[in-house]
Amino acid sequence: MADTESEDGVRRRDFIHIAAVGTAGVGGVFVVLPLVSQMAPSADVLAESSTEIDVSAIEPGQTVKAIFRKQPLFVRRLTPEEIVEAGETPIADLRDPETLDDRTKEGHRDMLITMGVCTHLGCVPQGAAEGEVKGEYGGYFCPCHGSHYDTAGRIRKGPAPTNLVVPEYAFTSDTIVTVG
Template sequence: MATLEETNAAKVEADHSLRRRDFINIAAVSFAGVGGAVAVLPLVNQMSPSADVLALASIEVDVSKIQPGQAIKTSWRKQPVFIRNLTPKEVADAKAVPLSELRDPQSLAERTKPGKENWLVTLGVCTHLGCVPLGVGEGENRGPFGGYFCPCHGSAYDTAARIRSGPAPTNLLVPEYEFTSPTVVTIG
C-alpha cells in the first residue's frame, strides 16, 4: 500500500500533468485558429472591389454644353450612361402619356430630379439582353417614340426612356445621381 505522502505526490504529479495537457491543447487550438484566419484572409480580401472599380464609383459630368434636344454618352462602372437635355416638347410628350399605357409605369417626375425635369440620366443598356440602344448621336434611329431604339431586338423607348414596344421588360435604369451644381451632375 502506498503511503499518504506517495498518494499526495502522485496526485500532484497527475494534477501537474493535467495542467500541462490542457495548456498543450489550448495552444494547439489557438495555433490552428490563427492559421485558419491567416489562410482565409486572402480569400476574403480578394472579394473586395479593386482600385480601378473604386475609382469609378462616381463620376462628375459637365452638362453645360448639352443643348436642348441633344444627348451625350459617357461611361460609369464600365457601362454606358446617357444624359439627355429634353426639349420642352419632349417633356410635354412624356407627361402626356397615360401611365396605364406603359408596361413599366413611371412618370417623368419619378425618373428625373425636382426642378431638373429636362435632364434625363439613364444607363445606356437595354433591359432585354444588354445591347446599347441608339438615339444619343445625331441622326441615330430614335424609334417610333422619339427616345431610344435597340437595334438588337427592336425595343423602343420614349423620350423619358420608358419601354413602349419590343421585348424589353422594363424601362432603361436610372442610376443614383445628383446635381452638385447647376451644370455638373455626379453619377454614383
C-alpha cells in the same frame, strides 16, 4: 503530494491544449485572410465604380453619351415640351409604368440619366447622337430588334420588357452629377 502532481499535470495539459488551439486559430486566420482579400475589387474596378459628369454644357433636347462601368450612359436634358409630353402620357399606355418624376431627381426634372443598353438583349439604342433614328416616340430606337423608347426612356413599342435602366446617381452641385 499525489494530489498536487495531478493538479499540475492537468494544468500543464490544459496549457498545451489552449496553446494548440490558439496556434491553429492564428494559422487559420493566415490561411483565410488572403482568400478573403483576393475577393475584394481591384483598383481598376474601383476606379470605374462611379463617374462624374459635367452637365452644364448640355443644351435642351441634347443627349450626351458617357461610359459607366464599361457600358454606355445617356445623359439627356429634356426640353419643356418633352417634359409636358412625358407627363401627359397615360400610365396605362406604358408597358413598364413609371412617371418622369420616378425617373428623375427632384429639382432636376429636365435631366434624364439612363443606361444606354436596350433591356431586350443588350444592344445600344440609337437616338443619342445628332442624326440618329429616334424612333416613333422621339426618344431612342434599338436597331437590333425594333424597340422604341420615348423621350423619358420608357419602352413604348417592341420586344424590350422594361424601360431603360436609371442608375443610382446624385447631383453633387447644380452642374455635376456623380453616377454610381
